[in-house]
Amino acid sequence: MTEEYHLRSDEIPIDPSTVGQFRVLWFLELVVSIMLTILGGILFVGDVTYSIIERLGYPVVPPDWIIGKFAIGFAIAVLGLIAVRIAAALENYEMWTFSALLYVNLISAGSLILTELSTGLYAAVFVLVPVVLLFLPGVKSYWWETFVEDMVPRLREFRYSMHLVRKSPLVVVGIVIIVAFVILALLAPWVAPYGPEERIWADTNLPPGSPSNVPGNPVHYWGTDNSGGDVFSRILYGAQVDLRVAITVVIVAIVIGTFLGAVSGYYGGKLDELLMRVTDVFFAFPGLILAMAIVMALGSRSLENISVALMVTWWPTYARLVRGQVLLEREKLYVEAARSVGASDARILIYHIIPNTIQPIIVQATMDTGAVLLVAAGLSFIGFGPPAGIAEWGLMIAKGQEYFSISPWAVFFPGFAILLVSLALNLVGDGIRDILDPKLRRR
C-alpha cells in the first residue's frame, strides 16, 4: 500500500472562473490597508504633535477625539502597514496571506473600536468586509481546508490546556474573578446604581448596606464616601479605568519589548550590547520614581501620562525576556531549516522564532498586568493621577484615607478590589506557567 501524496488546497491551481473574486478581495484589502495606515497615522502624529506644541508652551487646544490616542494610533498604523504587505502578497495566492488577513483585519477592527470614535466604528465595519469576502465560495475553497488542517493540532493542544486548567482550582478561581470584573466593568452603566461622579450630599459617610436618605434612590451596597459618592458604583466604573490602563501598558510594553528584544537577540553584536546596557540602566532605576518623574516631565498629572510613564518603565522586562528566548531558539534546527530554504530574516523571526517565545511572554504579561495595576493605583494614590472626583481606585483610597476613621469602607473596598484583581491575575499567571511548560506537560 503506497501513501498517496495529499495535495494541500493551496497547491491546487486556481480555477480561472474564481479569479474575479480574488481581484475584489485584493482591491478591498488594499483600500483597507491604506485607510488603516492613514487613520492610525493621523491619530499618532496628531496626538504627538499637539503634545509637543503644548509642551513648548504654545496655547493650542487639541480636538477632543485626538487626545491620548497616540498608542492606539501607532498600533493601527502598524497594522495598516502589515495589511499593505498582505495586500501586495495576495496576488501570489500564498496560503499565509489568507490566514494573516483574517487575523490582522480582526485585530484592526478591535483596535478601531477601542479608539472610541464614531469614525473608528464605521472603519471597523469596513475592515471586516474583506474578512467576509474570504468566505466567498471561490476564495474559501482555496484556503479554508488547509487552514483547518493546520489548526487541528493547535486546537488539540488548546483543548488539552483547557483540560489542565479545569483540573487546577486556583486557576479557575482566578479566571472567574477576572472575567467577573471585566464583565462588571463593561456593564457598569447598567449594573451600577449610581453614576461614577455622582454626589448625593444627603448621603455622606453612610455605612455599607444603608438605604439612601433621598427617597426613591437605590441602596448603597458598599456605603458612601465623605462626599456622598456611592462606593460600589465608583468601584465598578473605576474597574473600567484601571483595567484599561493596566492592559494598554502591558500590551504596548510587549510590542516594544518584543520588537527590540527579538531584533537584538537575533542579530547580536553592537546593537545587542547597546540594548542590554540600556535595559541595565532601566533596571537600576527605582521604577516608581522614574514613572513619577516621567509623569511630571510630560506636563500634567493624568491617567494618560501614568500610562505613558509605565510603558516607558516596563518595556525593558520584555526586551530582556524575549532576547533570552530568541538566543535559545536561534540555534535550533528548525531555524536553520527555515534559513536553508531561503526564508528572510524577518520571516524567520516573525513566523518561526517569535511564536516559540510566546509562552513565557503570556505568563509574564498576566502577572505584569497585576503589577501594573498596583503601580498605577499607587501613582494615583500619591497624587500623580487624575484630578479628584474621577472614579479611579488609587484616587478613591487617597481621598478616603483622609476620612478613614469616619468611613473606613471607602478605603477598604477599592483596595480590596485592587488586591482581588491583582491576586487573580497572579493566580492565573502562576498556574498557566505550569500548564504551558512543555517539560511539565505530560501526555
Add this chain to the structure above:
Amino acid sequence: MRLRDFIIRRILLAIPVVFGVLTITWFLSHMVGDPVVMYINTNTPASAIPGIIRSHGLDQPPHIQYFIYLNNLFHGDWGESTSMSFRPVTEVIAQRFPATIELALVAMVFAVLLGIPLGIISATRKDQMIDHFTRIFSLAGVSMPIFWFAIMLKYVLYYQLAIMGLPHLPGGYRYDSNRFYWFQYTTGFILIDSLVYAHSIPLFVDALTHLVMPGFCLGYLTMAIITRMMRSSMLEVLREDYITLARAKGLSEKVVIYRHALRNALIPTVTVIGLAFGGLMTGAVLTETIFQWHGLGQWAVSAILSADLAAINGFTLLVALIFVTANLIVDLVYGTLDPRIRFG
C-alpha cells in the same frame, strides 16, 4: 587575585549604568521644572535673577549645563533641595538615609525571618493544607497594594485598638516626640542612638514599636518573594540524588533538610534577597508617605511634586548606587555560598 579582578570588572561595568541613570534623570528632571528655582527663593530680588542665571551657567545650552552638573557632582556639590529650605542635597541625604535604611533593614529582617521558614515548611509539606495556605499568603503579598495594606494595618492596629482603650501600635513617625522631646539624633539610626548615646531603654522600646508596623508593611512583599523562591528552590533540591542518598543513609528528615538541602536551596534565595533591596527602596516611597516616616522616600515624593530638581537627581543617583552595590554584593555572596561558581 581572581576575586579582585572580578570586583574591578564589575565596578567598571557598573559605571555606564550609573552614568545612564544620571543622564536620563538629569534630562527628565529638567523637563519637570525650571532649574533657576534651585537657586532662588522668595527673598531673592527680581533684579538678581539674571545674575544668578548667568553665574550658574543656566543661560548655556543644555549639554553645557549638563557638563557643569557633572563637574559639580564630582566635586561633591549635588545642588540644593528647594523643598528642604535650600539645604544641600548631600546634607539632606546624610540626615534621611539612616531612617530609610533602618526601615528597610527591619523590613528585610521580617521578610527573611518569616519568608525562609515559611518557604521550607511549604516545600516539605507540599500539597498539604499548610502549603496551600502559605502559597495564597505569599501570592497575596505579591498582589497587595502596599499603600492600602499600610492604611488598613494602621486602622486596625492603631485606630481601632486606641478607640477600645487597648495597648496599640503607634500610627506614624519614628518616635514619640512629646515623650522624648529631649532626644537628638547622633548617627541617625534611632535604635543605635537611643542605646549608645541617649542611654534610654524606654526610647529604644518606643522606637521599636514605631518600627513594627511600617517594617512589616514594607517587608510583606519581599517576604512573599522570598517564600516563593525558597519553596521552589527547596523543591528542586529535594529532588536531587544526594538527598535521596542522605535519606537512604538513615539520616533523620531534620538533618536532611537543614544540613543537606538548606544550603543549596538558599543560593537562589540569596540572589532574590539582594535584588529585593531595590524593591524596598521603591516600596519605601509609599510606606514612608503613609507612616509620616521622615526618610528618603517621603522626601523624593515631595521633591517630585514640588519640582525640586536637585533632590530628584540626588535621590535617583543614590538609589542607582545602592542597587548596583547590592548586585555586586549578591554576586560575591553567591560565590561563597556556592564554591562551584568561579568568578570570571
